[in-house]
Structures are given as structure tokens and as C-alpha cells.
Amino acid sequence: MAAQFRRMAMWTWPGAVYNEHPQRMVERLQEGHVDIVIPYICGQRDGHTCWTAEEYDERLRAIIEEAHRADMKVHACFDEVNAYRAMPVYDLRQVRKDGSIGSVLCHANPAVVDYVLDKLRWTLAEFDCDGINLEDGYIFNQNTIYDPAHTTGELFQVVPVCYCSYCQEHAPIEKPEWAQWKQEQLTALIAAESALVRKQKPGAPFSVAARMPYDRSFYAPHKQEVPYFDGWEVCQSRDALMADWAAWLRRGHIDFACPMSYFHSRRLVELETQECRHLSPTAANDIWIGLGLGECTAEYRQGNGDDPATENAKDPALRNDGAAIEALLLDQLRVGQEKVVFFSYEHLLDEHLSVMARYR
Numbered sequence: 001m002a003a004q005f006r007r008m009a010m011w012t013w014p015g016a017v018y019n020e021h022p023q024r025m026v027e028r029l030q031e032g033h034v035d036i037v038i039p040y041i042c043g044q045r046d047g048h049t050c051w052t053a054e055e056y057d058e059r060l061r062a063i064i065e066e067a068h069r070a071d072m073k074v075h076a077c078f079d080e081v082n083a084y085r086a087m088p089v090y091d092l093r094q095v096r097k098d099g100s101i102g103s104v105l106c107h108a109n110p111a112v113v114d115y116v117l118d119k120l121r122w123t124l125a126e127f128d129c130d131g132i133n134l135e136d137g138y139i140f141n142q143n144t145i146y147d148p149a150h151t152t153g154e155l156f157q158v159v160p161v162c163y164c165s166y167c168q169e170h171a172p173i174e175k176p177e178w179a180q181w182k183q184e185q186l187t188a189l190i191a192a193e194s195a196l197v198r199k200q201k202p203g204a205p206f207s208v209a210a211r212m213p214y215d216r217s218f219y220a221p222h223k224q225e226v227p228y229f230d231g232w233e234v235c236q237s238r239d240a241l242m243a244d245w246a247a248w249l250r251r252g253h254i255d256f257a258c259p260m261s262y263f264h265s266r267r268l269v270e271l272e273t274q275e276c277r278h279l280s281p282t283a284a285n286d287i288w289i290g291l292g293l294g295e296c297t298a299e300y301r302q303g304n305g306d307d308p309a310t311e312n313a314k315d316p317a318l319r320n321d322g323a324a325i326e327a328l329l330l331d332q333l334r335v336g337q338e339k340v341v342f343f344s345y346e347h348l349l350d351e352h353l354s355v356m357a358r359y360r
């Protein structure tokens with residue numbers, strides 16, 4: 001087995017983009033031998049009243065400059081489909097069957113596609129980034145309020161989308177072909193973004209954060225080992241969220257995928273890595289497993305199962321400390337993976353840095 005990774009990347013969320021000093025951020029990442037930083041780049045994200053989009057952009061430029069000075073690469077974490085009030089297309093969000101409105105734009109609507117492509121064009125021109133990494137909003141959100149990587153403390157359910165006025169007119173709503181139709185709308189958006197990146201910045205890697213599992217049926221033989229198996233029915237990427245990222249890879253739209261495998265359990269990360277290796281014959285190169293740092297594990301946040309009342313939620317032993325990350329990294333190397341990405345800088349502890357540095 002290889003002793004070292006070829007690439008280590010770090011997702012960096014808005015709080016850290018704004019609150020961490022760019023020089024200190026880069027110094028810490030260098031200490032961990034992380035060679036790619038992936039800062040969240042959409043400054044209009046809700047919930048941050050202490051800075052303007054312009055101030056946020058300034059901060060991003062400082063991080064990019066500092067990273068380049070240290071010979072690190074910067075891939076922009078590009079969103080623009082999670083819906084924020086500042087967006088001119090905020091009203092074009094996905095609509096649930098009960099009429100309530102979701103928090104993700106409707107990717108089927110050509111006005112949304114135009115908006116996203118315009119923002120991508122602007123981003124590529126405005127920031128000196130080396131690549132683009134799509135945020136994980138690139139899904140048809142069926143209002144899965146269960147997801148071990150994200151939403152916690154609620155029972156899982158599915159309320160299908162999208163019943164927006166555009167879809168009412170154009171989508172085969174509730175017909176057998178509806179699922180396929182939605183997958184194709186999303187794939188068409190990814191293809192258009194890919195074409196734009198390649199035209200405007202030839203050679204720049206285009207990648208996505210990917211939801212896991214991709215297809216729950218892969219795990220059926222290991223059902224007993226997966227405490228979230230029932231819930232995975234409604235958060236599997238292709239058939240529930242309509243994000244067929246394996247097809248995006250196969251068709252060459254993306255250069256690599258970053259499956260978000262935020263677990264403390266080595267076995268769950270191993271199984272998800274196996275699914276990825278099953279999906280891509282060149283997984284060592286084009287699958288960068290996303291590992292959760294610190295509190296970013298499903299077991300810590302949700303508890304070890306689908307029941308939100310699980311007693312062991314918030315058990316500090318279920319966080320990914322330095323030793324846990326070392327075990328997960330060794331597992332990745334053992335199966336032949338060469339690239340990895342961490343979530344996220346906000347949860348990066350000093351004890352992680354020395355561990356990471358040993359493996360790249």
C-alpha cells in the first residue's frame with residue numbers, strides 16, 4: 001500500500017473564511033500538509049449579518065493570495081443552488097407537494113440555470129481559483145429531513161418535489177418517468193457548468209461534493225452493519241435526491257467526486273468507500289472521500305441509528321479526534337485511495353495537523 005496521499009484538501013466554511021486570519025489559515029493547512037483549500041465562495045449566504053458580500057469577497061481574495069504564495073491550490077466551493085434571500089431567483093425554489101417551499105432552487109427552471117451559469121462565469125472571472133468544487137446543494141431535494149451527514153434530531157421522511165409553476169407546466173409530475181426527468185435536468189445543469197469551466201478556465205478541475213450512499217441496494221448484504229439503513233432509503237443520492245454523480249463522472253462532466261462520508265465508524269466509511277470503488281474503475285484518482293473532523297460525524301450528531309432520540313448522540317467519544325482520523329486515513333490508503341478531503345476547517349484541531357502531516 002502507498003504510504004502517503006497524493007492530495008489532501010480542506011473544505012472551509014464561511015465562518016472560517018471570515019473569522020480566521022488568512023495567513024494563519026494557510027500556515028495551519030501547511031502544517032497538516034494539506035495542499036488544496038476549498039473555501040465557500042458565495043458571499044450572499046444567509047445567516048451572516050456581520051459582513052457584506054463585498055467584504056466576504058475581499059476576504060476570499062486574501063485567502064487565495066496567501067494560499068498561492070504558499071504554493072497551495074484553491075478550489076472554489078461554488079453553491080448558488082441553496083437558496084438565499086439576496087438571490088434574484090429566490091422565488092424560484094423547489095415546491096413540495098403540500099405547497100410548502102423548499103430551500104433549494106429548482107434546477108429544472110431555465111431561469112435558475114441562467115442565473116447559476118452567470119454566477120459561475122462571474123466567479124471564474126473574479127477570483128483567481130485553480131478549480132471549482134460544487135457544494136452539495138446540487139440535488140433535487142425531496143425534503144429529506146433525515147441525513148446522517150447533515151440534518152439531525154428529526155425523524156426521516158420524504159415529501160416529493162418539485163411542484164413549482166415551471167414544473168407544473170413542463171415536468172411529468174408523478175408519472176413513472178418523473179424521477180428520470182429530474183435526474184436529467186440536474187445532469188444537464190452540471191454538464192453546462194462543466195462546459196463553462198472548461199471554456200473559461202481550461203485545465204481547471206471541476207468537481208462536486210457528493211451525497212452518500214449513492215445507491216442503497218449496494219449495502220443490502222451488510223444491512224446488519226448499517227444502523228442508518230432504513231433512513232438511507234430517502235437520502236440515497238441517485239434515486240432519492242436525483243443527483244446521479246456517478247453518471248457525471250462517467251460522462252466526463254466532472255473530474256472527481258468528493259463523497260461526504262462523515263462517520264466515526266471505520267466500517268461505515270469503509271463500506272461507502274467500497275461503493276465508490278465499485279462505481280468508478282479509477283476511484284483512486286477521481287474519488288476523494290470526504291472525512292468529517294471533530295464533531296462532524298453522523299454518530300455524534302444523530303446518534304448511532306435512525307432514531308433521533310438515540311441516547312448516545314453527543315457522546316464525545318464519537319467525534320473524529322486525531323486518532324480516529326489517523327485510523328480512517330490508514331484505511332483509505334490500505335484500499336488504494338490516494339486523495340482525500342476533510343470537512344471542515346472550523347473543526348480542524350491542532351491534534352489533526354500532526355496526523356495529517358504524516359500521510360502526505
Ligand SMILES: [Zn+2]
Pocket residue numbers: 093094095106107108109162163164165166167168
Ligand atoms: Zn420545479
